[in-house]
Amino acid sequence: MPRSTALDASNRLQRNLRRYSTAGVFCVSLVVALVSVIPLYNKLKASQEQDLQAKLSNRTLATEQVLQGKIKVAEQVTSRTFARRMLSDYVQGQASLAELRELSLFDLEDAINQSKSLVGVSRFDRNNQLLVRVGVASPFGLSDILKADNNESITVGPITIDNHPHLLVSSPIVSEQQGRLGRDIAVFRMLDMNKLVADNSGLGETGEMLLAQEYEGNVELFFPLRNSSQVLPEQSISFLRSAIAQDAVGIEHYNGQVIAFQRLPNTDWAIAVQMEQQELYGAVNRDLIFVGLTVFGVSTIATISLVLVLSPLIGRVTDADELEKEVLAKTTAFEELKQTQIQLVQAEKMSSLGQLVAGIAHEINNPMNFIHGNLTHLEDAAQKLLEATHFLLAKYPNLPADVEEKLEDLEFEYIEEDLPKIISSMQVGSKRIREIVLSLRNFSRLDESELKPINIHEGLDSTLLLLQNRVKPRPENPGVKIIKAYGDISQVECYASQLNQVFMNLLVNALDALDEHNADCSFQDLELNPATITITTEVTQQNTIVIKIADNGPGIPPDIHRKLFDPFFTTKPVGKGTGMGLSISQQIVHENHKGKLFCNTQLGIGTEFVIELPLRQTSIGVG
Incomplete structure (x- = not known):
């Protein structure tokens, strides 16, 4: 074979080797980039969805606290000793209906004046007959609540009264022997719950909270959406219905929206947080573009470097080793940069959490110190009052009949026995709160x-x-x-x-x-x-x-x-x-x-x- 022909064949072989090796390396780099980016993208999406579920958990806890606060107020009204004693006297025939109504009116009006959201109370006897009503009246058609035999509180609502949503809490009035004497139906405004739903802080430009229940086959919102509408898309209705009927918990996608939903514990309500997919995954998409461009840039640099290194001689292993080291160094640097970014985000979250915990601990600690410090004085004052009373009773054993009757009405023996226990339990509770506050401060x-x-x-x-x-x-x-x-x-x-x-x-x-x-x-x-x-x-x-x-x-x-x-x-x-x-x-x-x-x-x-x-x-x- 002539020398020129062999040289041409060698040149063609080297050109082909460079061309094919370049194309092969570039294709492999793109495949590696796709294989690396797709799992990362899925993990980042899952992280955003977990953040949405965390927002739902926080809103669920806040809603539970509002609801439990109303139930606690209703139970405090029914648990008053005066209410139980008057109703017991009426049931036993020792008090007339007129006396019961007169004294109960004052008691219930006092309860309404002490609560910001309580607007009405209706009191029924154990035969479900209305005894007295103060404030906003309970709507009719509540026979199931009145006929409930258990001694637990029941919530119903929201119910529209005067074009505003209200919550009903039915609490039993029980005697000291746990026998049911009657039942109160308390009517609460839902302004605080409406404020909670309307608070879109932390939910971005499109996020919103939903609170709904199923009534006569229809899923109805308690409060309007962010756009002032109360009409839900059919897909979201099915998710909320499954949360109510099947106690389902999950996160779903529909019509460009992402919705996280669950049933509110101990109710037949559904609670959800939804946001547009574009906003929820916007940061992920931007990060993906950045990572994709970075990987593509690394791939391009690697390919160009390989061509330059292999141009003198395709088979030189030393140059190939140098290229491999360069690619490995760039990949390692990128992985370290990604991990450092994640750690910085986590550190910022922990810093914010520490500031929040320290602030809460400080706000609780000040009034708690005041309460804890005054409990000792309260205990001394109570002990002196009891000693003074015993001294007077010993000094004047033959008390007038009206004084003895008043002491019995005031349940003096019960107060004498129970007051030190109450103060002692308050001291234990305040000490426990102080220990928790100290632990929060030490932790932050x-x-x-x-x-x-x-x-x-x-x-x-x-x-x-x-x-x-x-x-x-x-x-x-x-x-x-x-x-x-x-x-x-x-x-x-x-x-x-x-x-x-x-x-x-x-x-x-x-x-x-x-x-x-x-x-x-x-x-x-x-x-x-x-x-x-x-x-x-x-x-x-x-x-x-x-x-x-x-x-x-x-x-x-x-x-x-x-x-x-x-x-x-x-x-x-x-x-x-x-x-x-x-x-x-x-x-x-x-x-x-x-x-x-x-x-x-x-x-x-x-x-x-x-x-x-x-x-x-x-x-x-x-x-």
């Missing part, structure tokens, strides 16, 4: 956001107190046993609020694992083998502190154990975990405190997380 530690020595045991105890609702015994569960094996540790130099976040993440994970493991166990089995969390602290000879948080749960399988600290990795269902708790905890311990965080686990035995920290920090900055 806004005043200790800088590096400084702190008592590590205070942070652990404050976190445990905040989780007391999950630890304490319940009727269906004997609770979680907490074992504290604290060592003799001096103060540790650290960022207190960040370590409290780590303690919270590890303890919540342990409680979740124990709840799931013991879900099918009986009460007796749990008493014999209780769920246990053991917290151990000690100082090593290397001037480090070791904190161990161990549970007797099921343990962690090896395939999951390897991924524990990976960002976004979680075994919890959607809506219960983001997969960032352990990753952020590791970053706080490793980077911000120059320590170690690792996990020891054994299937069937349990799991132990170990934190190792130096007692003193060198000059470091928060990452």
Whole structure:
């Protein structure tokens, strides 16, 4: 073969190799980009939907509090000793209807004057006959409420009275022997609930809250939508109807909207939060475009670099290795940037939460100190009044008949016996509130956001107190046993609020694992083998502190154990975990405190997380 022909063939071969290798690398890069971006996009969408569900949970809790507040007011009216005694005297024939009405009018008018939302009360006897009515009248057609035999409060509503929605709360009046004497039907304005529904703060430009019930086959809104309409689309009606009838909870999409819905506990109402998809996923789409352009740019740079490197000689492995290193470095830098962005967002959320917690604790603490401080004076004053009364009774044993009758009417013996108990229970309650407020302040530690020595045991105890609702015994569960094996540790130099976040993440994970493991166990089995969390602290000879948080749960399988600290990795269902708790905890311990965080686990035995920290920090900055 002539030399020129061979040279031409070699040139054609090199050109073809460059062309095909370039096209191949570019296509593979695009495929890798798509494979990487699509799961990330789905996770970001799921995160936005979880945020919408969190908003629904917050609105549900606020609505429950408003509803329970009205029920509590109604029950306070019916539980007045005066009301029970007068109705009991009337039932026994010891008081006339005129006397009952005259005295009840004053009692009910006083109750209405003391409440901002209570506008009317109708009192019935045990035969469902109207005795007295004050304020706005209850509408007719309430036979089912009046005939209810149980001794629990019943809510009905909303019912339109004078073109405004009102809520009815039917509360029984029971004797000291728990016999039903009658029933009150209290009428409440729903202005506070309307204000809650109309408050669109935190819901963006298109988000809104829905509150509805099913009446005669139709799902009706309590209050108008954001656009002043009270007509719901057919798709959203089906979701709300399933929430009421089947106690369904979920999140759905329709006509460019995303709606999260559920049934309001202990009612036949449906509550929902909806938002336009464009607004809910707008940030996700913008992030996706940014990530896509970044990956495309990296792919393009990688392709051009490969062509330049391979142009002298296609087969040079050294140049290919350099290209591979460059691509790996760019990909690693992008992943680190993405994780850092997520951690910054999480840190900002924790900072906002800490400020909110500290503010609430401060606002509660001031009036609570006033109440707690005056309880001692109240106890002394009550004791002196009782002593004075006993002295007078001893001095003048033969009291006039009208005085003795008045003492019986006032139930003096009952007051004498019950008043110290009431004051004692108030002191216990106020002390409990002060302990909770102190724990909230210790947990938020806004005043200790800088590096400084702190008592590590205070942070652990404050976190445990905040989780007391999950630890304490319940009727269906004997609770979680907490074992504290604290060592003799001096103060540790650290960022207190960040370590409290780590303690919270590890303890919540342990409680979740124990709840799931013991879900099918009986009460007796749990008493014999209780769920246990053991917290151990000690100082090593290397001037480090070791904190161990161990549970007797099921343990962690090896395939999951390897991924524990990976960002976004979680075994919890959607809506219960983001997969960032352990990753952020590791970053706080490793980077911000120059320590170690690792996990020891054994299937069937349990799991132990170990934190190792130096007692003193060198000059470091928060990452």
